[in-house]
Amino acid sequence: MADNPAEPSKSALKKAEKQAKQAAEKAAKAAKQAALPLVGGKKADDIIGMTVSKADNFSAWYQEVVLKAEMVEYYNEISGFFILRPASMFVWNTIRKWFQEQIETLDVEEASFPSLLSSKSLEKEKEHVEGFAPELAWVTKAGDKDLENPVALRPTSEAIMYPYYSKWIRSHRDLPLRLNQWNSVVRWESKQTTPFLRAREFLWQEGHTAHLTEELAGEEVLQILEFYAGVYEQLLAVPVVRGRKTEKEKFAGGYYTTTVEGYIPSNGRGVQGGTSHCLGQNFSKMYDVKVEDPTPKEGEKAGHIHVWQNSWGLSTRVIGVMVMIHGDDKGLVLPPRVSKLQVIMVPVGINKSTSKEDKEKHYDEMQTFKNTLKKVGVRADYDTRDGYTPAWKFNDWELKGVPLRLEYGPKDAAKSVVSFARRDTGEKGTIEIASLTTEIPALLEKIQSDMYNKAEASFRSHRINITNWDEVVPALDARNVVLIPHCLAEKCEDKIKDLTTGNQEEAAGPADAKAPSMGMKSLCIPFEQPEGIEKGTTKCLNPECGALAEKWCMFGRSY
């Protein structure tokens, strides 16, 4: 369940992010105040939109958009914690429902283990625990009494669950055991936190399974990874690269880690999307999870087999990746499949001179459209707020990322059409009312696939195979991630990071102008390998390495 730590933020970066957050909060406050006069029934045409441009200051833009689109709220009481508002929870629940259906096809069952673990159970698995120890939150008191044995909030549940796997698995008939839980975990990060991307508490699912053989475990690892890819590609319209983590980046205490890796075009950083780990027999040996060998060699007494375990997790981080990739200077852009509201209808051409009767009739028609669309599975609504101009409403719904806007006025009615505007491209047109039930679902699907294709083209064109070391840093500076022939050794990775770390601390300017100073780390060894590595001939690209290359490895600056 590793969220591999990204680069420590530079102090200047921290400062810039803080400023961005303050700017965003100030803007939001201004927005609220600007909205207040409306209570008295006055008309307000203030456009309360984004104030920061995505290109100019990406991290400030991000913080502003998640706040203003009402995805999150900062939890001021305890730093590093965030409130997920309904717009985010709808996305998460859509993912949850979809993923749940997938894992049920594998007969994964749901369980709920306690959120606390004892210090005693932590002592079992040193390598795994060491990785989390600095981030453990400790409960030491209940009421006004000190606890005899302090307990920690779970950062992940291996140490909580596996003692019971040992109890429950007594025979090969109990295998596979596949349990998943949907919960929240707490990791008291000392690094700069960012909504969705890095928080001290986040929602996720964690699956923990046990199998009789390495092969069976390995099969599941890849099935789950493919589901994770599906969450990104099919729901969030985000392309990912499937691959395996290097030894350096794999889950602490595991056997191997597979991953889906995303890419943020605005700053050229890679972002870990979700990881599916084979733990091998490491944990089953620690926790003594074993069964009698069901197929002993002929004539021999059956020995014991320690089970092969997997664990796999996907967190609310996915929402942040989606926001970063699709959003624009007007605000959030949501893929239709995960948007609570897919279509917002805005009445136009209705003004003071419109009679009450005409207005009611017009709204009734829009209600009919809403009902009609609901029948074909489209989540639509119409905006009848008084005292706001259509332009104000357009901006408001664009800020919130609703994929499709329909405008409907007396002129449209006369022609039996509605006018539409796509959130992703701005493209406009008209649709005949008689065709709403076929055209709207088709258009939403078109938006979904166009959003994916655009992001996919961007990732593909910024994933560059490099065989000349001198091209690496310029490629990173041009916001690419790179595939290089690599020896896969841990030490070499450390060296590569050093070699690619710049010294631009002094440079002024906003946070993202500074990102290029960050060294690159390995993102994954893609399953899909380019040609060109000749075993025993091709060398590792690191000029100070000298070893032979094993694989093309994807490196990049990253979250």
Added chain:
Amino acid sequence: MADNPAEPSKSALKKAEKQAKQAAEKAAKAAKQAALPLVGGKKADDIIGMTVSKADNFSAWYQEVVLKAEMVEYYNEISGFFILRPASMFVWNTIRKWFQEQIETLDVEEASFPSLLSSKSLEKEKEHVEGFAPELAWVTKAGDKDLENPVALRPTSEAIMYPYYSKWIRSHRDLPLRLNQWNSVVRWESKQTTPFLRAREFLWQEGHTAHLTEELAGEEVLQILEFYAGVYEQLLAVPVVRGRKTEKEKFAGGYYTTTVEGYIPSNGRGVQGGTSHCLGQNFSKMYDVKVEDPTPKEGEKAGHIHVWQNSWGLSTRVIGVMVMIHGDDKGLVLPPRVSKLQVIMVPVGINKSTSKEDKEKHYDEMQTFKNTLKKVGVRADYDTRDGYTPAWKFNDWELKGVPLRLEYGPKDAAKSVVSFARRDTGEKGTIEIASLTTEIPALLEKIQSDMYNKAEASFRSHRINITNWDEVVPALDARNVVLIPHCLAEKCEDKIKDLTTGNQEEAAGPADAKAPSMGMKSLCIPFEQPEGIEKGTTKCLNPECGALAEKWCMFGRSY
């Protein structure tokens, strides 16, 4: 969100419960060991069922059944915590899905707030917080550093959420605000814990809403209460009485509390089923949640209105109530609607003399039944475990509470029928194979309604209207709850509890033989009031009270 504290357990009761737990664990261990030889392929006919009778020792029976039916596991690392296994999580997720659909019709949205609250936010609402203070778990350290400001695990989220309601609600247009979250809460109970019924951590949903008027808030309180009643009556086949809590028993800091109250026939105790609270303006005044009055008096400047708030919660306690009511000496009995497996098919008449071909053909037919049933929405499976006799399998599935067993052997095949046995009544019969798709769903619905009707008849006959004080304690001893004319005063309730508390501490015997010594408390003021109270004439039944009766109030020994 009050789980009103029940009676402190007597020390003897505690001891008996501990013994019961130990007995249950020992039995479970024996069961596992007995199963072990099967690994080697040997036949085992040990019937690994219940060892305690429900009538003889109810609390030991309960602890044995939840363990052996694999509903829960005790979390040995930290006392008072339990692991919910897939059988429980299926029940909870069924409830979750159903309840979620209901609240979506009210436009309740989902949110996720942090699980931690700062000591500062606790200071706002004294009355509410005092009730929870002794049960708060405090995080004082992160990694090896002491936190500057300790934070507590949420026991409920009013103090976490309402500061943001104040931020988000700026105009009456923002009302109603209706948010719900599905999460877990921690209350470090010092009382004896019991799986589902009282645990230091439990799953629940907590809804928190804000409205413009008392009337609108009150309307929702009752809508939600009806959903809670639906969870019990429609899903769990458990009858409940709807009513209002007395001042003494209402949610601390709230305005009024409505509740659904259940009844456990085995010991005659009442059990609080779920509570829907109107908080009035108490919290909105503390947290300054207010809007400008949208309809000020003519000619006057608009003043401010503090919003009317509700909160409502339903926890995994519901599962415990279901187990207690329906279970029997063979184990768990699950209502079909919440049972993961509704039909278990067991092959019979297949033995060593059956040819491999015949056996495969027989299993293929059962696979066909399974597929056929799946198409009509029935969750069915068949048990092909080798080395177990049909009798062993019958017992195993009865222990786990599967509502309907189908037996199928060559003799049945010859007659084109399957034999069935109902888990709830033991009734047996045959069904023609050609009618499976209609008969099985109908039979499952019959089981569901019969289970409800049986429990309902039991509750009805043990809910006794009493107008003579001397009959109260004998009625309690006969495992009834009682409705009595009552003044509704808090002091009088305290007195009634004293008057009905027995002194049987010395009595030997198992835990439940001791229950009668417990005093009674008010369960609710039922909405459905019997006749017979004449305003200004009828007196409170408490002989030491002397005040006039306000309402029929339901009292009982309780959880």
